[in-house]
Amino acid sequence: MDSELKEEIPVHEEFILCGGAETQVLKCGPWTDLFNDQSVKRPKLLIFIIPGNPGFSAFYVPFAKALYSLTNRCFPVWTISHAGHALAPKDKKILTTSEDSNAQEIKDIYGLNGQIEHKLAFLRTHVPKDMKLVLIGHSVGSYFTLQMLKRVPELPLMLPTLGAKK
Numbered sequence: 001m002d003s004e005l006k007e008e009i010p011v012h013e014e015f016i017l018c019g020g021a022e023t024q025v026l027k028c029g030p031w032t033d034l035f036n037d038q039s040v041k042r043p044k045l046l047i048f049i050i051p052g053n054p055g056f057s058a059f060y061v062p063f064a065k066a067l068y069s070l071t072n073r074c075f076p077v078w079t080i081s082h083a084g085h086a087l088a089p090k091d092k093k094i095l096t097t098s099e100d101s102n103a104q105e106i107k108d109i110y111g112l113n114g115q116i117e118h119k120l121a122f123l124r125t126h127v128p129k130d131m132k133l134v135l136i137g138h139s140v141g142s143y144f145t146l147q148m149l150k151r152v153p154e155l156p157l158m159l160p161t162l163g164a165k166k
Contacts, residue, residue, distance in 0.1 A: 009065045009073075017096040018125075019118045020105030021083035025126075026057045028064040028077040034128055045132040045158055047077040050119055052139025055082030060138075083109045083118040116147045123155070132158040 012027040031043060047067055049060050057079040064077040071077075083106075088094050106121065108114040127133070133156055137145035149155060 009068055011061060011065070013092075015086075015088035015092050015094045016122075016126075017094050018122050019083055019109050019114070021109050021118065022086065022088055022094060023083060023118070023122070024057050024081040024086035024088075025122075026061060026064065026079045028061075028068045028079075029073065029075070031076040034076070034131060035126065043075050043131075045075045045134065046127055047071070047075055047134045047136065048123070048127075049077065049079040050135065050137045050141035050144050051079065051082065052137075052141050053082070055085035057081045057086065080119060080122055082115055112143075112147075116144050116151065119144055120148055120152060130156065132156050134158050 009028060010030055012032045014025045014027065014032070016023050016025060031037060034042065034046065047064075049057075049064060051057060051060055060079045064079055068075070068077045106114050106117045109118060123133075135145045135148070135155075135157065137143070149157075
């Protein structure tokens with residue numbers, strides 16, 4: 001893939017309070033707020049990357065840009081850090097709202113259960129319920145993804161059609 005093309009792809013960095021922990025979210029593509037974007041051009045699918053340890057979302061930027069390019073820039077690709085694994089620089093604002101249920105602390109946020117609840121809390125607050133999801137987990141992120149599916153089987157996943165006739 002052409003490296004110049006990858007450099008042109010916008011990546012928006014946000015720090016949010018989710019489950020009581022600072023969380024970095026990197027958003028590849030022009031969409032930064034899927035809830036309030038009611039335009040016709042709002043995508044119907046989100047590719048959501050959950051990293052392995054040490055949980056740094058920035059490690060996945062080249063991968064996210066490649067995915068974004070390979071989907072013809074039609075779908076956002078977001079990567080979330082693990083709770084507490086990324087601290088906002090002093091000059092960066094941590095986003096939250098008073099009605100944000102994610103601002104409430106999750107018990108044992110830094111344990112396995114807390115990390116799973118952290119990702120679910122993010123999806124509940126930042127992704128519309130009708131948005132189809134492609135979940136990509138790397139290493140322990142795969143474990144988190146599987147546990148998320150067990151806990152919330154109604155997640156609107158985009159599933160591949162296996163064995164489909166051509």
